[in-house]
Structures are given as structure tokens and as C-alpha cells.
Amino acid sequence: MKHFDDWKKNLDHFFGQDFWGEFEGLMKPSIPQMNIYQYDNELLCIANIPGMNHPKNVDVLVDHSSLIIKGSVDLNHRGGHQLMSEIAVGAFERSIDLPFPVRSDKMEATYKHGLLIIQLYRLISDSTNQKPIKIRHLEDE
Incomplete structure (x- = not known):
């Protein structure tokens, strides 16, 4: 290498x-590798992060319709001569555009057996974001 x-x-x-x-x-493959599944109003995002010692080593950020995963992996293998290196170690960051905006009040993430599983739910808004703007008539001033 x-x-x-x-x-x-x-x-x-x-x-x-x-x-x-x-x-x-x-x-290079994208790190972490991801699978995303859509069910009606839900997204299930599965990230492959082998060797992560603890979930505190990763941050999951959601901003409207994007998902950002960043963290680090350290395999802690010291000594010896490495003959092959295919598992990514060190810092990583990945940003993914989601197919629709998601709710910020309903998100879940779990980590088990090297997989980070993130559940997100579609943002469905009954109200409009229309805000009237008052027009100032300059001739009156």
C-alpha cells in the first residue's frame, strides 16, 4: 500500500x-455503506459501521430532507505487520439526500452487531407556510 x-x-x-x-x-466505496428502505411514511436507514466501539463515536444529524452520519472507527490492533487493509478505519462522514422531508420530533437510532439503524418519519404538514407580507404604500409616507 x-x-x-x-x-x-x-x-x-x-x-x-x-x-x-x-x-x-x-x-473507494462510500463510507459507511447504506441501505435505505421506504415504507409509506417511514424511512428505515441502515448503515454498516463495523468495529465501532460505542455509539457515542458517531453523530447522526437530520436536517429537513438530508441525513448526515459522521464518526470514527478504531480497530485498536497494534503490533504485527498488516497484510491486508479493506476495513475503513478513522474518521468518516456521509451525507445523504432523503426522498422527502422528515419529522424532527420523531426519530430513533439503534446500534447492534455493526449496524446503525435509523428510523425517520415523513413530515406531513396540514398548515401552510404562507405568511402574508404587509405592503407599505410609499405615497402615504
Whole structure:
């Protein structure tokens, strides 16, 4: 892996820019991997986060119609010579656009066996957000 990093740096230096920037997203999978299921007015979001020691190491943020998951994974394997590295470790952040706005008062998240399960519910509003604007008549002033 070190040889690949050296090779990558040499290409970046040769081309005078971040040569791999455009391609890196295609070569690396999105972290964490996600499945999202829609049921009528509910979304079930399942994130694969193996090796997370405790849910306090992850933040789940919901903003109207987007979901952001960020945190860190540390496998704590010291010593020895690593022969293969496929499990992402360290800090991660992923933002996902949801198919509809969700309620901020009804959200649940659980973590078990390496899976973060997030339940979100569609925001259904009976009221309109229309607000009248008073028009000032300048000739009266």
C-alpha cells in the first residue's frame, strides 16, 4: 500500500495538481455503506459501521430532507505487520439526500452487531407556510 501512495504522489507532482481527486471517489466505496428502505411514511436507514466501539463515536444529524452520519472507527490492533487493509478505519462522514422531508420530533437510532439503524418519519404538514407580507404604500409616507 505504501508503494501505491508513493506512486500516487509522484503522479500528482508530475501533473502539478491533485491528479487522483476525480477518480478517488470512484475507486473507494462510500463510507459507511447504506441501505435505505421506504415504507409509506417511514424511512428505515441502515448503515454498516463495523468495529465501532460505542455509539457515542458517531453523530447522526437530520436536517429537513438530508441525513448526515459522521464518526470514527478504531480497530485498536497494534503490533504485527498488516497484510491486508479493506476495513475503513478513522474518521468518516456521509451525507445523504432523503426522498422527502422528515419529522424532527420523531426519530430513533439503534446500534447492534455493526449496524446503525435509523428510523425517520415523513413530515406531513396540514398548515401552510404562507405568511402574508404587509405592503407599505410609499405615497402615504
